[in-house]
Amino acid sequence: MARISLKNLRHSYRPVPSAESDWALKRFEMTFPDGSANALLGPSGCGKTTLLNVISGLLKPSEGSVWFDDRDVTLLPPDARQIAQVFQFPVVYDTMSVYDNLAFPLRNRGVAGNEVDRRVREIAEMLDLGDMLDRKASGLTADGKQKISLGRGLVRSDVNVIMFDEPLTVIDPELKWRLRSKLKELHRRLGITMIYVTHDQTEALTFADSVVVMNDGQVVQAGTPVDLFERPQHTFVGHFIGSPGMNLLPATFDGGVARFAGHALRLGANPATVPAGAELQIGVRPEFVSFAGSGIPVSIEKVADAGRFRVVETRHGEFSIRLLVGEDMPLPSESAFLQFDAAFTYLYADGWRQGGEPG
Amino acid sequence: MRRVKWLLPALYILFVLLPIYWLLNMSFKTTNEILGSFTWWPGHITLENYRTILTDPTWYTGYLNSLAYVLMNTVISVSLALPAAYAFSRYRFMGDKHLFFWLLSNRMAPPAVFALPFFQLYSAIGLFDTHVAVALAHCLFNIPLAVWILEGFMSGVPKELDETAFVDGYPFWRFFIRIFIPTIAAGIGVAAFFCFMFSWVELLLAKTLTAVVAKPIAAVMTRTASTSGYELGLLAAAGALTIIPGAFVIYFVRNYIAKGFALGRV
Amino acid sequence: MSGRTPNQKAWWLVMPVVLLVAFNAVIPLMTVVNYSVQETFGDNQFFFEGVTWFEQILHSSRFHDALERQLLFTAIVLAIEVPLGVAIALAMPRSGAWSSVCLVLMAMPLLIPWNVVGAMWNIFALPDIGLLGHSLNALGFDYNFTRQPLAAWSTLVAMDVWHWTSLVVLLAYAGLSAIPTAFYQAAKIDGASAWAVFCYIQLPKMKRVLMIAVLLRFMDSFMIYTEAIVLTGGGPGNSTSLLSIDLVKIALGQFDLGPAAAMSLIYFLIILLLSWVFYAVMTRDEAQS
Numbered sequence: 001m002a003r004i005s006l007k008n009l010r011h012s013y014r015p016v017p018s019a020e021s022d023w024a025l026k027r028f029e030m031t032f033p034d035g036s037a038n039a040l041l042g043p044s045g046c047g048k049t050t051l052l053n054v055i056s057g058l059l060k061p062s063e064g065s066v067w068f069d070d071r072d073v074t075l076l077p078p079d080a081r082q083i084a085q086v087f088q089f090p091v092v093y094d095t096m097s098v099y100d101n102l103a104f105p106l107r108n109r110g111v112a113g114n115e116v117d118r119r120v121r122e123i124a125e126m127l128d129l130g131d132m133l134d135r136k137a138s139g140l141t142a143d144g145k146q147k148i149s150l151g152r153g154l155v156r157s158d159v160n161v162i163m164f165d166e167p168l169t170v171i172d173p174e175l176k177w178r179l180r181s182k183l184k185e186l187h188r189r190l191g192i193t194m195i196y197v198t199h200d201q202t203e204a205l206t207f208a209d210s211v212v213v214m215n216d217g218q219v220v221q222a223g224t225p226v227d228l229f230e231r232p233q234h235t236f237v238g239h240f241i242g243s244p245g246m247n248l249l250p251a252t253f254d255g256g257v258a259r260f261a262g263h264a265l266r267l268g269a270n271p272a273t274v275p276a277g278a279e280l281q282i283g284v285r286p287e288f289v290s291f292a293g294s295g296i297p298v299s300i301e302k303v304a305d306a307g308r309f310r311v312v313e314t315r316h317g318e319f320s321i322r323l324l325v326g327e328d329m330p331l332p333s334e335s336a337f338l339q340f341d342a343a344f345t346y347l348y349a350d351g352w353r354q355g356g357e358p359g
Numbered sequence: 360m361r362r363v364k365w366l367l368p369a370l371y372i373l374f375v376l377l378p379i380y381w382l383l384n385m386s387f388k389t390t391n392e393i394l395g396s397f398t399w400w401p402g403h404i405t406l407e408n409y410r411t412i413l414t415d416p417t418w419y420t421g422y423l424n425s426l427a428y429v430l431m432n433t434v435i436s437v438s439l440a441l442p443a444a445y446a447f448s449r450y451r452f453m454g455d456k457h458l459f460f461w462l463l464s465n466r467m468a469p470p471a472v473f474a475l476p477f478f479q480l481y482s483a484i485g486l487f488d489t490h491v492a493v494a495l496a497h498c499l500f501n502i503p504l505a506v507w508i509l510e511g512f513m514s515g516v517p518k519e520l521d522e523t524a525f526v527d528g529y530p531f532w533r534f535f536i537r538i539f540i541p542t543i544a545a546g547i548g549v550a551a552f553f554c555f556m557f558s559w560v561e562l563l564l565a566k567t568l569t570a571v572v573a574k575p576i577a578a579v580m581t582r583t584a585s586t587s588g589y590e591l592g593l594l595a596a597a598g599a600l601t602i603i604p605g606a607f608v609i610y611f612v613r614n615y616i617a618k619g620f621a622l623g624r625v
Numbered sequence: 626m627s628g629r630t631p632n633q634k635a636w637w638l639v640m641p642v643v644l645l646v647a648f649n650a651v652i653p654l655m656t657v658v659n660y661s662v663q664e665t666f667g668d669n670q671f672f673f674e675g676v677t678w679f680e681q682i683l684h685s686s687r688f689h690d691a692l693e694r695q696l697l698f699t700a701i702v703l704a705i706e707v708p709l710g711v712a713i714a715l716a717m718p719r720s721g722a723w724s725s726v727c728l729v730l731m732a733m734p735l736l737i738p739w740n741v742v743g744a745m746w747n748i749f750a751l752p753d754i755g756l757l758g759h760s761l762n763a764l765g766f767d768y769n770f771t772r773q774p775l776a777a778w779s780t781l782v783a784m785d786v787w788h789w790t791s792l793v794v795l796l797a798y799a800g801l802s803a804i805p806t807a808f809y810q811a812a813k814i815d816g817a818s819a820w821a822v823f824c825y826i827q828l829p830k831m832k833r834v835l836m837i838a839v840l841l842r843f844m845d846s847f848m849i850y851t852e853a854i855v856l857t858g859g860g861p862g863n864s865t866s867l868l869s870i871d872l873v874k875i876a877l878g879q880f881d882l883g884p885a886a887a888m889s890l891i892y893f894l895i896i897l898l899l900s901w902v903f904y905a906v907m908t909r910d911e912a913q914s
Contacts, residue, residue, distance in 0.1 A: 058810050079816040091811040093825045108816040152815060367716040371709075371794075372730050374787065378749045379733070381756045385748055397759050425738075439645060442638040450635035458639065460904065465650050467900045469848040471869035472889040475876045476653030499649040502642055560738050562851045563873070577740040581855070595748060598741040605736025613729050 001192055002068040002160035004032040004055060009064035011050060017062070024050045025061070026217045032161075032210075034069075035191040037184075039208035041198060043240070047217040048197045052163050055195065057081050068160050084153020084162045088169045090145030094138040098129060101137050102151045109156075123154045126186065143175045147182075154190070161193040168203065180207060201241050205229075213237050229285075230344060231268075235351045238283050244311060247289065247321050251282040251347060258282060258347045261316060263296050266342035269355030278349035284340045286311065289323035291332055292339035296321075299335045314338065379602070385595035393591045408596035418597065421576035424490060425559065426604065428573065431494035433554040436501040437509075437547060443502075444509035445535070449518065462503040470563045473499070478567050488570040496568055497558045504557065505550040512546025552612050559604065576601060654893075660886035678887035688888060690863070691871040698778075698867055699846045702785050706842055709786070710793025711835070714801055715827070717794075728798070731791040743855025746784040750856075770857065774864035777857050781865055784856060785846065793838045800834030801827060840903040847896060868892055 011025040020026070025047045032038050040048040053059035055066060057078040065074045073081050093101050102120045111119075124130045127147045132140065137148060146167055153162050164183075168176045184207060187194055198204050204211050205225040212222040213236070221233040232238040238246030249260045253274045257264050260282050274280060298314035298321060309324045312331065321338060325331065347354045385393055386408055387401045396402075412418040446452070447459060477496055478487075486492040520542065524534040540547070562577040569575060580597050661678055682688050713731075718724045734742070752758040752769045757780075761768040770776040804826065812822050850869040853859075859866035859874070866874070872892060876885035 056814070058813070078810070078814045083814065085811065085814055087807040087811065089805070089807070091807050095825060095829050104817070105815040108818070108821070149811070152811075364716045365718070368713050368727055368731075371713050371790070372727065375731060375734060375791070377756065378745045378787065381749050382745050384756075393754055397754055435645075439641045443642040446635035446638035449629055450632040451629045452631065452633050452635045455635075458643070460901075462642070462646060463904070464897055464900065465646055467844050467896050468650070469850075469869055469872075469892060469896060471848065471850055471872045471876075472657065472893050473649075473653050474873060475882070475885065476656040477649075479656060480653055495645070496649060498645050502646055506642060556736055559736065562738060562740050567877075577738055577851075580740060580744065591748065591754075594744060598744055601738050601741050602733070602736075606733065609729055609732050609736060613725060 001034050003034040004161055004193060004195075005067040006030045006055070007065050007067065009054065009061055009066070011054060011059070011061045011063070024217050025054070027063075028219045030212070030219065030222065032193060032195060035193055037187050037194045037196070037207060037209050039196045039198060039204035039211045040214060041201060041204040041211055041240075042214035042220075043199055045216075046214040048214050049165055050217075051214070052085075052165055052195065052197050055161070056083050056085050056163055082156065082158045082160045084150075084156070084159050086146065086149045086153065086162070086164045086167045088166045090142055090149055090170070092137040092140075092145045092148050094136075096137055097133065098124070098135055098137050098140070098148060099133040101148050102129075102133075102155050105152050105156055119155045119157070123151045126154070126189070127151050127182070143171045143179055146171065146179065150183075150186075154186070159192055161195060164194070164196040164198075166198050167196075168198075168200075183207060201243075205241070213240065215240075231357075232283065232346070233353045235281060235283060235348050238285070238348075242285060242287075244286055244322055246283045246285045248348075249282045249319055249321065251280045253280055253347065261296070261319075265340060265345055267345050267347055267355065268343045269346060269353070269357065271347060271355035274347070274349045274354050281348045281351075282340075282345065283348050283353075284345040286322040286324045288341035288344040289321065290339055290341070291323075291325070291336050293337060295337040295339040297335065298338055300331065303331065382595050382599055385591060386599045388592050390590055390592045405592075408592045409600075411593060412596055412600060418576075418579060421574060421579035421597075422600065424569075424573050425565075425575040425577070425601075428490040428493040428497070428565070428575070429555055429558045431490060432497045432501060432558045433551050435494060436498055436505045436554045437551050439498075440502055440505035440509055440550065441540070441547075442535075444506045444513055445539070447506065447510045448513040449521065462506060464503075466500045466503045466507075468499060470561065474563055474567045477564060481568055487568065488572050490573045492568045493565045493573065493575070494558075496564050497561060501554045501557055505554055508550040508553060509543070509546055512543045512549070516542050548612060552608060555608060556605075657886045657889050660882045661890055664883055678883045679891070682884055682887045682891060687871070688891075691866055691868050694864075694866065695847060695868040698781070698785075698849075699843060701782055702789075702846045703839065703842055705782070705786050706790045706793050707835070707839060710790045710838065711797045711831075713790070713794045714797035715823070717798060719802065724798075728795065731794055733791075734788050735791055739851035740855050742784065742788055743852035746780065746787070746852075746856050750780045772861055774861060777861060777865050781853060781857060784852060785849070788852065789842060789845070793842065796834050796838045797831060800831040804830050836903070836906070840900065843903070844896060844900060847899075 007029055008027065009025060009029070010023060010027045012023045014022050017023055040051060042048050050059065054061045057066075057073070057076055057080075061074065065072055067073065068081065078085075093104065096104070099120060102123060103116050106116045106119060120133070121130070124133055127150065129144070129147055129151065132144070137145065140148070149167075150162075153159060168179060171179060180203065183194075183196075196204070196207055205228075209224065210222065211225055211228055213220045213228065213234075215234075215236045221228060221237045223231075228237055228241050232241070232246065235246070235248055238248065251265075252259050253271075256270075256272070258267055258280075259265065265282060296316055298316045300312060301315050301320065302313040304311045304313070305327075307327075309326055312323050312325050314321050314323065314336070316338075323338065384400055387404045387406070388398075389403075389405050389407065392398075392402060447455065473496075481487050481492045481496070486495075516539070520538070521534065524538055525531075529538070562575065565575045566578045566581075569578060576597065580594060662675060663673055664677075717727055737745070747755075749755045750757045750770050752762055752771075758768060758770070767773075768776050770780040808826050808830075809822065812826060817825070848869055849867060850873065853865065853867060854870055854873075857865045859870045869892075872885065872888055875881050875888065879885075
């Protein structure tokens with residue numbers, strides 16, 4: 001187990017980067033606490049795999065350093081960092097049995113025979129592979145093979161961190177949740193620091209204690225799932241997380257008051273000023289919008305049934321605003337008024353939330 | 360260890376280039392100089408050999424003949440192989456597996472076995488000593504090869520493409536020519552490359568089926584070796600010139616070489 | 626070959642191919658079978674001889690010698706070309722400009738007409754005026770491939786290695802390129818040595834491609850004709866008269882149609898049998914994985 005710290009990190013795949021866009025990872029600092037379960041969430045190309053490879057040592061960063069506890073490991077190769085990595089598709093040694101696959105990392109490090117046997121059986125038990133040890137690895141299904149990949153990382157007792165690079169990509173949907181819960185169970189049992197890269201928000205939000213949202217090489221926000229949901233710092237986090245995503249409406253800011261279409265709105269965080277010339281938006285999640293007797297006048301356009309609740313799409317002028325309504329609640333007939341819950345309504349300038357931490 | 364690793368490919372390439380360099384060396388010498396002494400490069404560079412070949416009709420028609428039947432063969436092989444490969448890739452029909460194996464087995468046919476029978480067959484139908492004869496004869500092993508390669512590429516194209524086109528109302532041939540063929544353009548390139556290669560290098564059948572009119576350059580070279588004594592310089596120049604089309608073709612398909620072999624379908 | 630719809634009309638699509646190949650394959654073969662069971666007396670008179678020619682060939686020491694030489698040649702050539710080709714492919718950089726240049730240069734021998742290959746090596750190996758011949762003799766070896774069987778064999782083998790190893794390299798290289806980097810990364814993390822990476826990752830994943838390489842080289846070396854005959858003419862004496870060379874001598878040289886035809890059929894059958902065996906092993910392997 002280890003605490004992972006990244007200091008002043010920046011990486012470019014180009015030998016001589018010039019423009020800002022040449023940097024695959026833009027400058028940032030981050031610490032993953034010892035024993036935590038973390039997710040790196042973001043769309044394809046956002047730099048999450050690059051970051052993962054920097055931590056595992058498969059990639060040396062252009063600038064900055066990587067620390068495990070108090071050791072600077074930036075220049076160490078992967079096998080010296082005591083890490084484990086599970087890749088997008090199962091990586092198993094086809095010609096070996098399941099047992100030999102799991103024993104491989106230990107044997108390479110010269111561990112004694114009976115110790116190897118003990119560890120292999122212990123991990124196989126944890127992963128429900130106990131009765132398959134003699135089978136040839138190539139004969140297992142995809143989720144079985146991913147378990148072997150994972151197992152090879154767990155057999156080593158000195159593992160600092162386990163990294164997952166979209167490991168459920170090739171797994172059948174009905175087996176995905178089973179593997180996910182197994183991962184969570186293992187984390188609780190073993191307390192190893194885990195970093196999980198994915199573009200699927202459900203995976204990230206259910207697995208991790210702390211989620212790092214990335215976009216375009218930048219860390220946009222890092223926090224607990226609840227944080228990301230209720231207090232998004234960036235419009236990207238707002239619309240990427242949650243289904244449907246956050247409502248974003250053009251706004252004005254005048255004399256300390258934010259307005260949408262002329263209506264003054266109270267905010268969860270009160271900014272004093274906003275940057276000049278920035279594009280201003282009001283953001284509020286459909287969960288925090290409700291029908292009311294007065295407020296912003298809208299007409300009801302569409303109602304979609306999503307099981308326990310309904311997604312109602314309303315219109316004010318040329319803008320559409322979505323809100324969630326319980327399945328049994330009555331809907332106003334044609335036109336109505338909307339209220340935004342002030343505690344969860346925010347002002348964004350060029351995408352970034354204004355006004356400091358919400359009270 | 361890492362540095363030493365590429366010593367092996369480097370040495371091998373040196374080995375590959377050595378005889379070629381020697382050939383070029385000889386081609387720039389007169390036969391007298393060759394037979395007289397041993398030198399690493401020509402004491403007196405002469406272009407006489409090349410001049411002879413490029414001006415003497417007996418020589419240069421040899422090249423033209425070879426190119427003619429090779430191109431004919433490539434066109435025939437690939438065009439006929441395209442519909443056949445499509446059939447193997449998209450349909451199941453009676454005897455398809457056996458047919459495929461039978462086709463492949465022809466790739467394994469030793470030309471020596473067919474030399475005499477071909478001579479008799481093509482003479483009997485009056486095609487002896489024509490370019491067409493050699494082009495058709497080479498189809499024996501080039502068509503199976505082309506079908507094999509094309510089927511591999513076609514299987515990589517999802518059937519949904521075909522089905523969408525049919526649903527959109529495309530008649531089969533329009534779909535095939537306008538939509539399907541551009542999709543497998545790389546495969547056609549690879550198949551054409553291999554057909555060109557095998558037809559260009561094969562000489563037993565080419566010599567057996569020709570006499571004067573369609574005589575390939577190989578026959579011209581061997582005839583020269585036997586009748587007018589050992590005109591080494593001339594032979595060397597002729598040989599050097601045969602390498603050029605090959606070098607050209609490789610250069611043009613260099614990006615696809617690995618891809619074609621990747622199918623493992625040579 | 627999965628996901629195909631049954632459709633007998635597909636026969637129309639394969640018909641042109643079947644007709645052309647059958648024309649080239651079936652008719653000549655019928656001719657050969659015809660000759661193999663008959664005796665000819667010049668004037669187009671034929672007498673049925675049954676299996677006489679087959680017996681003659683199968684019992685002739687000339688055929689046995691040629692077959693032995695052929696098997697020896699193929700064995701030697703395979704033993705050199707396959708490991709060498711794989712080693713070169715492993716040593717090459719996996720991508721980049723250099724690998725392109727290497728591949729292009731190595732592909733050159735494959736596109737040279739086979740008679741030119743023979744002629745090139747002939748000139749190269751001549752004892753007095755060829756680079757190889759001259760150098761070997763200068764270094765103290767007594768080398769003359771036109772007179773010494775051993776020298777002739779060595780030169781023949783060297784020529785074939787020069788000619789065809791590149792094919793194995795290209796195939797092996799393609800097979801290696803298909804291995805995803807994740808495997809190498811995982812092996813690094815597992816602390817595997819370079820030898821372990823070769824045994825457990827590279828070799829297993831190249832299996833199919835290697836089998837194709839072995840199959841092709843086996844077949845083609847078994848059929849070698851043009852470059853061998855231009856290099857040595859089958860000599861000195863008979864020492865390098867491999868199967869194809871011997872067959873053509875009998876067929877086109879002596880016009881002994883009967884024995885030539887019988888030998889052709891036996892030759893063809895040997896190759897078919899071996900290729901069928903390889904094909905079966907290959908597809909069975911594919912079905913398993």
